[in-house]
Amino acid sequence: xxxxxxxxxxxxxLIAHLGYPTHSFKxxxxxxxxxxxxxINALVVPMACRAExxxxxxxxxxxxENARGALITMxxxxxVVSLLDEASAAVKVAGACNAVKRLPDGRLVGDQFxxxxxxxxxxxxxxxxxxxxxxxxxxxxxxxxxxxxxxxxGIGMLALFDVNAASATGLAERLRTHYxxxxxxxxxxxxxxxxxxxxxxxxxxxxxxxxxxxxxxLDPRTFAGEVVMRSEMTPFLQxxxxxxxxxxxxxxxxxxxxxxxLEFFGLPATTPENLxxxxxxxx
Amino acid sequence: xxxxxxxxxxxxxLIAHLGYPTHSFKxxxxxxxxxxxxxINALVVPMACRAExxxxxxxxxxxxENARGALITMxxxxxVVSLLDEASAAVKVAGACNAVKRLPDGRLVGDQFxxxxxxxxxxxxxxxxxxxxxxxxxxxxxxxxxxxxxxxxGIGMLALFDVNAASATGLAERLRTHYxxxxxxxxxxxxxxxxxxxxxxxxxxxxxxxxxxxxxxLDPRTFAGEVVMRSEMTPFLQxxxxxxxxxxxxxxxxxxxxxxxLEFFGLPATTPENLxxxxxxxx
Numbered sequence: 143x144x145x146x147x148x149x150x151x152x153x154x155x156l157i158a159h160l161g162y163p164t165h166s167f168k169x170x171x172x173x174x175x176x177x178x179x180x181x182i183n184a185l186v187v188p189m190a191c192r193a194e195x196x197x198x199x200x201x202x203x204x205x206x207e208n209a210r211g212a213l214i215t216m217x218x219x220x221x222v223v224s225l226l227d228e229a230s231a232a233v234k235v236a237g238a239c240n241a242v243k244r245l246p247d248g249r250l251v252g253d254q255f256x257x258x259x260x261x262x263x264x265x266x267x268x269x270x271x272x273x274x275x276x277x278x279x280x281x282x283x284x285x286x287x288x289x290x291x292x293x294x295x296g297i298g299m300l301a302l303f304d305v306n307a308a309s310a311t312g313l314a315e316r317l318r319t320h321y322x323x324x325x326x327x328x329x330x331x332x333x334x335x336x337x338x339x340x341x342x343x344x345x346x347x348x349x350x351x352x353x354x355x356x357x358x359x360l361d362p363r364t365f366a367g368e369v370v371m372r373s374e375m376t377p378f379l380q381x382x383x384x385x386x387x388x389x390x391x392x393x394x395x396x397x398x399x400x401x402x403x404l405e406f407f408g409l410p411a412t413t414p415e416n417l418x419x420x421x422x423x424x425x
Numbered sequence: 426x427x428x429x430x431x432x433x434x435x436x437x438x439l440i441a442h443l444g445y446p447t448h449s450f451k452x453x454x455x456x457x458x459x460x461x462x463x464x465i466n467a468l469v470v471p472m473a474c475r476a477e478x479x480x481x482x483x484x485x486x487x488x489x490e491n492a493r494g495a496l497i498t499m500x501x502x503x504x505v506v507s508l509l510d511e512a513s514a515a516v517k518v519a520g521a522c523n524a525v526k527r528l529p530d531g532r533l534v535g536d537q538f539x540x541x542x543x544x545x546x547x548x549x550x551x552x553x554x555x556x557x558x559x560x561x562x563x564x565x566x567x568x569x570x571x572x573x574x575x576x577x578x579g580i581g582m583l584a585l586f587d588v589n590a591a592s593a594t595g596l597a598e599r600l601r602t603h604y605x606x607x608x609x610x611x612x613x614x615x616x617x618x619x620x621x622x623x624x625x626x627x628x629x630x631x632x633x634x635x636x637x638x639x640x641x642x643l644d645p646r647t648f649a650g651e652v653v654m655r656s657e658m659t660p661f662l663q664x665x666x667x668x669x670x671x672x673x674x675x676x677x678x679x680x681x682x683x684x685x686x687l688e689f690f691g692l693p694a695t696t697p698e699n700l701x702x703x704x705x706x707x708x
Contacts, residue, residue: 147430149705150457152450152471164491167435174433187470188435190490202485207473208447422432 148178148185155184155208157407160199161215164190166347166372168396168423169213173404175420182409184210193217197225204244211243211407216344219254219283226252235290235320237313238283241406253406256284257291259399260340260367263390265295266398269338269365275299276338279331279354281309284369285342289313292338293321300324303331304343334359339382340367346376353378362386371396393423431461431468438467438491440690443482444498447473449630449655451679451706452496458703465692467493476500480508487527494526494690499627502537502566509535518603519573520596521566524689536689539567540574542682543623543650546673548578549681552621552648558582559621562614562637564592567652568625572596575621576604583607586614587626617642622665623650629659636661645669654679676706 159169173186191199196218203209214222219238223229226239227249233239239252265271276297278289281304289300300317304310310328317326333339333355341354347370357378360366366382371392379389397414404411442452456469474482479501486492497505502521506512509522510532516522522535548554559580561572564587572583583600587593593611600609616622616638624637630653640661643649649665654675662672680697687694 147461148433148457150431150453150469150471152447152453154453154471156470156472162490164435170433170435170437174431178430185470186433187439187468188433188437188491189439191488192490195485195488198481199485199488202478202482205474205478205482207445207475208471 146178148174149183150185151183153183153208155210156206157184157186157210158203158212159186159188159215160191160196160212160218162190162192162217164188167215168371168393171423172396172400172417172421175422176412176417179420180410180412184407184409186213191218193221196221200225200242204242204250209244210409211241213403214240214242216283222252226250228252230254232257232287232290235293235316236283236286237316238286240283240287241403243407254287255399255402255406256395257287257289258402259397260288260369260390260395261291261295262398263394264338264365264367267365267388267390269388272296273298274337275301275335276340277301277303277331277333277336277355278340278342279303280342280369281306281313282342285340286313286316288340288342288369289317290320293317293324297324300326301330301336302326302328331355332359333357333364334361336364338365338367340369341376341378342369344370346370346378347372351377353381357381357385360385360387365390367395368392369395397421429461431457432466433468434466436466436491438493439489440467440469440493441486441495442469442471442498443474443479443495443501445473445475445500447471450498451654451676454706455679455683455700455704458705459695459700462703463693463695467692469496474501476504479504483508483525487525487533492527493692494524496686497523497525499566505535509533511535513537515540515570515573518599519566519569520599521569523566523570524686526690537570538682538685538689539678540570540572541685542680543571543652543673543678544574544578545681546677547621547648547650550648550671550673552671555579556581557620558584558618559623560584560586560614560616560619560638561623561625562586563625563652564589564596565625568623569596569599571623571625571652572600573603576600576607580607583609584613584619585609585611614638615642616640616647617644619647621648621650623652624659624661625652627653629653629661630655634660636664640664640668643668643670648673650678651675652678676701680704
């Protein structure tokens with residue numbers, strides 16, 4: 143079926159999608175076909191914004207009257223937090239923000255649902271978060287978000303690893319403050335013994351990237367999740383699946399997180415299934 | 426025929442369409458269906474930018490790596506000139522700029538083709554510009570552009586009128602400097618005796634606007650042209666047509682000017698007819 147096409151006009155509201163580089167952006171390929179299908183006059187606009195320009199670009203974007211909101215991705219997810227007038231609890235815990243909107247009085251409010259999207263996805267696949275043990279590799283914006291969402295969903299133990307050790311220990315401290323019941327450790331990316339192993343690094347974006355963990359130590363009963371969306375089955379997920387692990391691809395997290403983002407922007411939401419059926423990720 | 430739909434992705438290049446208000450914007454409805462049909466991965470994005478924010482918005486937009494260019498409309502057509510590093514002759518004469526692009530070294534270059542679009546349109550309808558007499562009502566950006574293009578095309582006499590008299594006399598001075606062979610007068614909006622009468626004011630945008638000239642003094646042999654695009658046959662054009670005048674609607678100018686704008690942005694151009702057949706102005 144030929145998809146309904148967007149009609150961009152002088153009343154179209156904009157959601158800036160700010161990141162760098164932009165080439166692997168998926169959100170425009172999901173939100174915009176949904177907006178077209180649902181007759182919502184809004185548009186996700188990819189904007190290739192370097193780190194040094196981000197503050198000025200974000201502020202001037204929100205001076206536009208038809209700025210409905212902004213989706214924030216690498217490398218701005220953490221730096222955006224200092225530009226907010228108000229941040230949700232999820233942003234404060236994760237130290238990262240993926241969505242910004244402007245209140246009627248002009249203040250900028252940030253929230254993030256990446257972690258929630260990841261957790262909704264693994265739960266939908268039958269993974270029992272409560273009391274489980276997880277290794278999250280990568281303590282940047284998305285790793286922090288997933289860790290915070292796992293903690294909020296009742297995970298028992300969290301092992302954090304980042305090539306920048308201070309990044310992992312900083313996240314561990316924030317988690318211990320807000321979720322004292324979770325046992326948090328840092329310093330090892332050994333996947334053995336965990337119920338869930340998450341790649342929250344960019345490894346897998348480029349051909350020839352090393353794997354985020356030693357997959358020979360993955361137990362078949364371990365569930366493997368991924369944030370990289372360049373390909374569905376990244377080398378990490380391929381290796382995990384070859385060992386018999388259940389897997390969650392990056393786009394599962396993406397489709398699961400979009401309904402709460404739509405609600406945040408004040409737009410009509412829909413199901414992840416409908417979003418997936420309309421998305422044009424194939425081109 | 427179902428139009429081909431835009432596929433906005435991480436490689437889409439942006440043309441910001443900056444103005445305020447945006448509700449009557451037509452360019453997105455013309456460029457974007459053409460880009461979709463021709464498989465050009467570019468997007469005209471309407472941005473509702475107030476005058477006081479324009480400089481910051483323009484500068485930060487051009488910090489984006491996927492900024493291909495900007496279309497500039499009311500109320501920024503004149504103020505943008507002072508933000509350019511380089512301006513075409515047309516911009517210098519008209520004192521107004523409608524298109525900006527970034528050179529590889531980062532400098533911003535401006536040009537404008539609105540006036541050229543208007544003149545191409547009336548010539549295509551058989552109007553002989555050379556040696557004719559024209560009244561141009563409105564000496565802002567578009568009125569200046571049309572006046573300069575008419576002068577460049579060999580018009581004999583130009584009568585300029587603006588409710589802000591200084592605006593008209595300023596334009597007259599610039600025209601006399603660059604086109605000393607054209608007889609330029611100011612101070613009257615009496616349409617009688619002219620071969621061409623142009624509404625280059627916003628009158629006709631809002632219901633109940635007064636007419637730009639006393640149409641009872643329009644001669645049937647006079648050709649009437651319009652820049653307002655809210656409706657095809659504005660009250661001014663309706664009155665002119667009722668008196669037997671030939672007319673050019675605002676969108677004719679629009680379709681004629683787009684091919685040179687596409688060339689300016691370094692994108693594949695096409696014919697005004699093809700642009701009109703693809704445009705989605707009806708919705």
